[in-house]
Amino acid sequence: MNTLELLDRLIAFPTVxxxxxxxxxxxxxxxxxxxxxxxxxxxxxxxxxxxxFATIGPADRPGIMLSGHTDVxxxxxxxxxxxPFRLRVEDGRAYGRGTADMKGFVAAALALAERAAGxxxxxxxxLALSHDEEVGCVGVRSLIxxxxxxxxxxxxxxxxxxxxxxxATGHKGKLAAxxxxxxVEGHSALAPKALNAIHLACDFVGVLREQxxxxxxxxxxxxxYDIPYTTVHAGVIxxxxxxxxxxxxxxxxxxxxxIAQDDASQILNRLMDGAAKLVEQRKGAFPQADIxxxxxxxxxxxxxxxxxxxxxxxxxxxxxxATFKVAFGTEGGLFDxxxxxPTVICGPGSMDQGHKPDEFISLDQLxxxxxxxxxxxxxxxx
Numbered sequence: 001m002n003t004l005e006l007l008d009r010l011i012a013f014p015t016v017x018x019x020x021x022x023x024x025x026x027x028x029x030x031x032x033x034x035x036x037x038x039x040x041x042x043x044x045x046x047x048x049x050x051x052x053f054a055t056i057g058p059a060d061r062p063g064i065m066l067s068g069h070t071d072v073x074x075x076x077x078x079x080x081x082x083x084p085f086r087l088r089v090e091d092g093r094a095y096g097r098g099t100a101d102m103k104g105f106v107a108a109a110l111a112l113a114e115r116a117a118g119x120x121x122x123x124x125x126x127l128a129l130s131h132d133e134e135v136g137c138v139g140v141r142s143l144i145x146x147x148x149x150x151x152x153x154x155x156x157x158x159x160x161x162x163x164x165x166x167x168a169t170g171h172k173g174k175l176a177a178x179x180x181x182x183x184v185e186g187h188s189a190l191a192p193k194a195l196n197a198i199h200l201a202c203d204f205v206g207v208l209r210e211q212x213x214x215x216x217x218x219x220x221x222x223x224x225y226d227i228p229y230t231t232v233h234a235g236v237i238x239x240x241x242x243x244x245x246x247x248x249x250x251x252x253x254x255x256x257x258x259i260a261q262d263d264a265s266q267i268l269n270r271l272m273d274g275a276a277k278l279v280e281q282r283k284g285a286f287p288q289a290d291i292x293x294x295x296x297x298x299x300x301x302x303x304x305x306x307x308x309x310x311x312x313x314x315x316x317x318x319x320x321x322a323t324f325k326v327a328f329g330t331e332g333g334l335f336d337x338x339x340x341x342p343t344v345i346c347g348p349g350s351m352d353q354g355h356k357p358d359e360f361i362s363l364d365q366l367x368x369x370x371x372x373x374x375x376x377x378x379x380x381x382x
Contacts, residue, residue: 014097317379
């Protein structure tokens, strides 16, 4: 099967992060098995989702790992011109949810595996497919735990997120958290006698914005990013039950996306200090006042040196030797920090098309990715 045929099959699996991905993983497992390639499946405890890891070639030495995620973002609320889970090829583009992010790369990697199965490799090819990347690189962690116990680990890793086949050497880290703001309920006609948790949450958002302003004006800089500094962002606020009730609880979901020079935990500590001051100002009149901050998820950034061997190696595979850094996160930071596997990000398509209605990848990008994979195969067989 060629890359476009495989992409057609992969898009047909509606692997939104909230839903199982086992049918897609079973398809990949059977596809590899039919070509004599053994694959390990690392399932979640409830069996609904799974990662997959496979090696083509000699298993007694480290090789090059191609890593991709199998989940996609939802399509609800988006106006698509056609069924998002049925590949549509038109005017030099392949449309469908996940074409750019990032089943196009997964399809190219599987097509490479088929070609590699017919070659004698001196260096192995590793394939790593994970679940729940879109919700914080959650699924790959169990695969990493399995790899930590393996006698041989990959020598290098290419994460195939869409970069238009340019070499990305880094991305920011992320810390996601929830602040639960506790007030005192009451009748809205007597609002000053109560403590409005929504108002308290808004004050905490003010703390977030003050920290963001400080980072933007005084913080460290990395000019390789479009936004060259660490960002703080509030994404979801929830509270209140009725207009005539002063709410006693409100939550604020927020995130920190930090460049390598900044420590997200130190920034979180400053935010918690600000929250503590807000609470202290209200404790005298309202002892129940509180702001509790819980970290929901974190993943490390990636900062591979531009002169690292992995960068030099991938330059041999692509047409554009320049490097840059991407705004979005990947599992690459986890591979680097937990397994010491040098990693870059390089895949077909553009994130400008990801997460949108009528998501697409150009056929030219898929063809260029196939050429990159052929160059990789030649080096693995050398």
